[in-house]
Amino acid sequence: MVHLTRRSALLGLTAAFGLGRASLAFADAQTDQRFVVVILRGALDGLAAVVPYGDPGLATLRPGTQGPTPDGLLDLGGFYGLHPALANFHMMYAAGEMLPVHAVAGPYRIRSHFEAQDCLESGADHRMTSGWLNRVVAALPADTSRPEGEALAIGVSVPLLLRGPAEVANWAPHGFAMPQADLYARIAALNAHDTVTGPALAEGLRGRGFSEAVMQGVTPETNRYAFPALAAAAGRMLAAADGPRIAALELGGWDTHTAQAARLTGPLHQLDDGLAALKAGLGESWTRTAVLVMTEFGRTARINGTGGTDHGTATVAFVLGGAIGGGRVVADWPGLGAGKLFEDRDLAPTTDLRSVAKGLIAQQFGLTESVLTQVFPGSSGAAPMRGLLRA
Amino acid sequence: MDLSTVQALVRFGLGRRPAEALPTDPAAWLLSQLQGPDPAAGMGPRTADGLAALRADRKNKPPPGESQSRALFRDGAVAQLANALTTQAPFRERLVWFWTNHFTVSVRRGQCAAVLPSFVAEAIRPHVTGRFADMLLAVMRHPAMLLYLDNVASIGPDSPAGVRSHRGLNENLARECMELHTLSPASGYAQADVTAFAAILTGWSIDLQADPPGFRFRPGAHQPGEQTVLGHAFPAGEAGGVAALEFLANHPATHRFLAAKLVCHFVSDDPPPAAVHRIEGVLRDTQGDLGAASVALVGLDAAWHPLTKLRTPQDLVVAGLRALDLSPDQTGNPIGALGGLGQPFWNAPAPNGWPDRAADWAAPEAMVRRVDWAFGLAGRTQATDPLEIADATLGPLLQPATQDAMRHAGSRHESLTLFLSSPEFQRR
Known part of the structure; x- marks a missing residue:
């Protein structure tokens, strides 16, 4: 693993991040495309992020859902509406830079987070020792103009998605390790009955400025180590001509078993601000960038007894970037009416997530069918989705 | 793993490494560690090497942080911590740490940094199963203490x-x-x-x-x-x-004082008088034989009541690294972590050393920092099954609420963070 000492030093100087001009010499190299994967760990509810308000079945499953309003859903062409926390996504959609793919799922039908994340990152229906994004890196021609390698994992460790034979750099800001409010809240709850650790943790979190509202996910937290800051840093590193051109980020907080409406707002804001920060960090390189935002599975179509949703199957994936032919929603919509749900509980999967990923990397890096099959073994049934990128 | 096994590992030892074999007879395993020389004997530079470094530094006046003394201190701290992660005699090592803290020497004053590692190696380590009087004499003659x-x-x-x-x-x-x-x-x-x-x-x-x-x-x-x-x-x-x-x-007051401190460390924050009395008697009857006192500690029924002691940051970091069984290039900077958690290595604020009671460590911000540390550590492992680690590490001490929270976590990272932040992992 390569540690980005030089680059992390550069990152400390946000205003003076000065590789730009010197890097222009490399700017027209054929290796100019950028690809970023964002893993949403914990299973994003696709029906809450991109709401199919035009489906008559939705009212039964989720009573009270309303169509687009000035302070409600952000319309995506008359059938789907974007969660109001995703305002930047909506602007990118309007600019043709954002495209949700709905009713997607991986090739596995597992409802365990850990196992499903393994499959999601392996790019297969079982856990492998390497991740599909690493195999993408391995398939690219060697490029000596990138001293720190092709790929970058943002965080204290390299996720399975990027582990494997190809060398991958790893970067996290100093002191990065900070849980999200929701995890703090669960840890506080776990300690609540302990006479020593319970009161100390509760008081300590109050001292950190975590109000009850933040802990419950009602109010978004502000955390300087949070996702937007990481995404901005990733963007700046990817923008450098001799920097990595592939990166992986992750964001948690999606496991909304209770009070989902309140709990989702914070993570969605982080995701939304994060993509805006990534775009800003990438600067001009955004035009050659494709981003895939994916999660391990969806959630139950019905709201459960505690205002939340449980582990499900199909969900939404987002593709974003200046290279994307967006401004539309792609879905083979399965419907939500009677008999349409998978196992009578989940949004039914109609698109293989691997088709989306294969479509993106095929077009972005000019990978052949045989390479795509190495990247996603056993995926011949999941043809690369065409036309995700601008022609 | 039964209760007495896990108790031997977490109360007397430094926490379980899932890869290590479980002792068949926990008490006998503990007592066997008191036999023979310390397996880490002879570790690190000798006192004369440290003093030579100090002499050179006083002569050459290198910039702060680049002195030979600092290098010896840093290497010694790393070696001491590495030994705690892999030692086959964790009870013996806990005793070394206990007596090192009893005879606190801190880098904060006295230009003693260069001889701190050799202080542990030469004044403490050889005597933890010997006579207290010999340890005291070795400590009082050691340049680290004389400087400090x-x-x-x-x-x-x-x-x-x-x-x-x-x-x-x-x-x-x-x-x-x-x-x-x-x-x-x-x-x-x-x-x-x-x-x-x-x-x-x-x-x-x-x-x-x-x-x-x-x-x-x-x-x-x-x-x-x-x-x-x-x-x-x-x-x-x-x-x-x-x-x-x-x-x-060999003064009776010394035996009483040492007994209370040992029982506080191995039994509970409020040492039961009967247990103190028992250890005090052993020290008196053996003229301060620390090996005999250690055997007697293992023999105290009260020392086998689980989860009565809050882990100090040092205990927590060592136990966490052992639980995840990380290789040295995966551990990050545990010495730095100890500083962040309020217990910088060989750096106690005063000669009375680090406190040994929960009330001294369970400050609100300190507890949140433990969670932050747990989150950072949990992100470093590539282990596939957090529940397996939790079970292998704490066995019957693992609470159903913790297992439940771990099982419902949204990722392995979160699951392990919950484990390392659970009330039972905060204890020994």
């Missing part, structure tokens, strides 16, 4: 050096030895006893120019004449000091 508590500067006012320089006693080491290392204030000694003992210790110094450099008794700085401590007379000269230390080491 200023005894190198203490001069008998009536000694040739004192008459010549008009300088005099520095009571620091004498006072702390009586207050913190041996009798404790409960024994009722007076200022006159401290002054007399300080006079006895004049001349206990180091010779930095000798080859090899080391401890040196300087007769020319030693206060002449007989001194009386707690009614006992001690002759002038180095032998008088050795006799005074033997007297203090």
Whole structure:
């Protein structure tokens, strides 16, 4: 693993991040495309992020859902509406830079987070020792103009998605390790009955400025180590001509078993601000960038007894970037009416997530069918989705 | 894993490494660690090497952070921590850490950094199963302690050096030895006893120019004449000091004080009087045999009641790294983590060392930092099954609520964070 000492030093100087001009010499190299994967760990509810308000079945499953309003859903062409926390996504959609793919799922039908994340990152229906994004890196021609390698994992460790034979750099800001409010809240709850650790943790979190509202996910937290800051840093590193051109980020907080409406707002804001920060960090390189935002599975179509949703199957994936032919929603919509749900509980999967990923990397890096099959073994049934990128 | 096995591993040891074999007879496993020499004996540089480094630094005056002393300190700290992660004798190692803290030497004063690793290796480690009097003598003669508590500067006012320089006693080491290392204030000694003992210790110094450099008794700085401590007379000269230390080491008040401190460490924050009485009796009957006292600690029923002690940051970091069984390149910077958690390595604020009670460690911000540390550590492992780690590490101590929270976590990272932040993992 390569540690980005030089680059992390550069990152400390946000205003003076000065590789730009010197890097222009490399700017027209054929290796100019950028690809970023964002893993949403914990299973994003696709029906809450991109709401199919035009489906008559939705009212039964989720009573009270309303169509687009000035302070409600952000319309995506008359059938789907974007969660109001995703305002930047909506602007990118309007600019043709954002495209949700709905009713997607991986090739596995597992409802365990850990196992499903393994499959999601392996790019297969079982856990492998390497991740599909690493195999993408391995398939690219060697490029000596990138001293720190092709790929970058943002965080204290390299996720399975990027582990494997190809060398991958790893970067996290100093002191990065900070849980999200929701995890703090669960840890506080776990300690609540302990006479020593319970009161100390509760008081300590109050001292950190975590109000009850933040802990419950009602109010978004502000955390300087949070996702937007990481995404901005990733963007700046990817923008450098001799920097990595592939990166992986992750964001948690999606496991909304209770009070989902309140709990989702914070993570969605982080995701939304994060993509805006990534775009800003990438600067001009955004035009050659494709981003895939994916999660391990969806959630139950019905709201459960505690205002939340449980582990499900199909969900939404987002593709974003200046290279994307967006401004539309792609879905083979399965419907939500009677008999349409998978196992009578989940949004039914109609698109293989691997088709989306294969479509993106095929077009972005000019990978052949045989390479795509190495990247996603056993995926011949999941043809690369065409036309995700601008022609 | 049954309760007595996990108790042996977390209370007496340093926490389970899932890869290590479980002892078949937990008590016998603990006692076997007290036999023979310490497996880590001879680790690290010798005292003379440390003093030579100090000598070179005083001569060359390198910039802060680049001194030979700092390098020895840093390497020593890393080695000490690495040993704690892999040792086959974790009970023995806990005793080493306990006695090191009892005889606190801190890098904060006295230019003792270069000799801190050798202080543990030469003054503490060889004696944790031997006589307390031998440990005390080794500590009081060790340059780290003589530097840390200023005894190198203490001069008998009536000694040739004192008459010549008009300088005099520095009571620091004498006072702390009586207050913190041996009798404790409960024994009722007076200022006159401290002054007399300080006079006895004049001349206990180091010779930095000798080859090899080391401890040196300087007769020319030693206060002449007989001194009386707690009614006992001690002759002038180095032998008088050795006799005074033997007297203090074997004083009933010392045995009582040490017993309470040991029971506090191995039983609970409020040491049960019966347990203290038992250990005190063993120390008295064996003339301060620390091996016998350690055996007796294992024999205390009260020491086998689980989860009564809050882990100090040191305990927590060592136990966490052992639980995840990380390779050295995966551990990040545990020495730095200890600083962030409020227990910087070999860096106690005062000679009384680190506290050993939950109330001293369970400060609100400190507890949140433990969670942050857990989150950072949990992100470093590539282990596939957090529940398996939790079960292998805590066995029957793992609470259903923790298992439930772990099972419902949204990722392995979160699951392991919950485990490392659970009330039971915060305890030993």
